[in-house]
Amino acid sequence: QVQLVQSGAEVKKPGASVKLSCKASGYTFTSYYIHWVRQAPGQGLEWMGIIDPSSGYTGYAQKFQGRVTMTRDTSTSTVYIELSSLRSEDTAVYYCARGGWAYSSSRFDYWGQGSLVTVSS
Amino acid sequence: QSALTQPASVSGSPGQSITISCTGTSSDVGDYNYVSWYQQHPGKAPKLMIYDVSNRPSGVSNRFSGSKSGNTASLTISGLQAEDEADYYCSSYTSSRTWVFGGGTKLTVL
Numbered sequence: 387q388v389q390l391v392q393s394g395a396e397v398k399k400p401g402a403s404v405k406l407s408c409k410a411s412g413y414t415f416t417s418y419y420i421h422w423v424r425q426a427p428g429q430g431l432e433w434m435g436i437i438d439p440s441s442g443y444t445g446y447a448q449k450f451q452g453r454v455t456m457t458r459d460t461s462t463s464t465v466y467i468e469l470s471s472l473r474s475e476d477t478a479v480y481y482c483a484r485g486g487w488a489y490s491s492s493r494f495d496y497w498g499q500g501s502l503v504t505v506s507s
Numbered sequence: 508q509s510a511l512t513q514p515a516s517v518s519g520s521p522g523q524s525i526t527i528s529c530t531g532t533s534s535d536v537g538d539y540n541y542v543s544w545y546q547q548h549p550g551k552a553p554k555l556m557i558y559d560v561s562n563r564p565s566g567v568s569n570r571f572s573g574s575k576s577g578n579t580a581s582l583t584i585s586g587l588q589a590e591d592e593a594d595y596y597c598s599s600y601t602s603s604r605t606w607v608f609g610g611g612t613k614l615t616v617l
Binding site for chain 1: 510539545547553558559604605607
């Protein structure tokens with residue numbers, strides 16, 4: 387069965403960086419895009435970016451350009467997101483979600499369990 | 508990219524039908540049939556309910572249906588059940604090759 391298993395909760399100080407992981411299983415890792423979506427406490431969903439596990443191609447929301455990096459390791463079927471220059475507003479649950487085989491597919495069909503990042507001094 | 512516009516809340520009684528709207532622009536909802544809907548219960552990850560405007564993934568009840576007209580997409584839930592009470596989010600692909608979510612709608616089953 388398809389599974390996306392994310393790394394655990396993190397507590398970071400303002401200005402620091404955080405790197406989260408999302409390990410995929412149950413399907414061909416390189417055949418589907420992976421998205422990252424975050425949700426601040428009590429708020430809605432916010433799309434952060436996309437990565438093609440096959441080529442490593444990435445696309446980021448303008449809001450996070452210059453502060454976010456998405457990478458992948460095909461040997462372990464794992465994608466990573468790193469967010470730098472953290473501020474309190476980055477406190478949120480970060481989700482990875484499997485997209486489609488096509489870049490524009492709207493089918494985010496499997497989601498990780500979420501990783502809580504808390505930014506506090 | 509501004510968030511898609513959804514009503515903050517909707518409600519209905521068991522057995523009734525409700526519709527949640529999702530309004531975007533000609534650069535997202537209006538220009539692409541790549542609109543999806545997600546259900547989220549408190550403390551849980553979102554669940555895909557509808558993709559590509561009106562397609563239901565395997566395992567999703569046929570009480571859930573989607574449609575689109577111009578810049579507005581809609582999610583209809585018929586035969587409301589208590590377990591449908593949740594937050595619902597729409598999402599659309601955009602002309603900037605990004606995605607945008609709606610602000611979310613809280614569904615209350617009375």
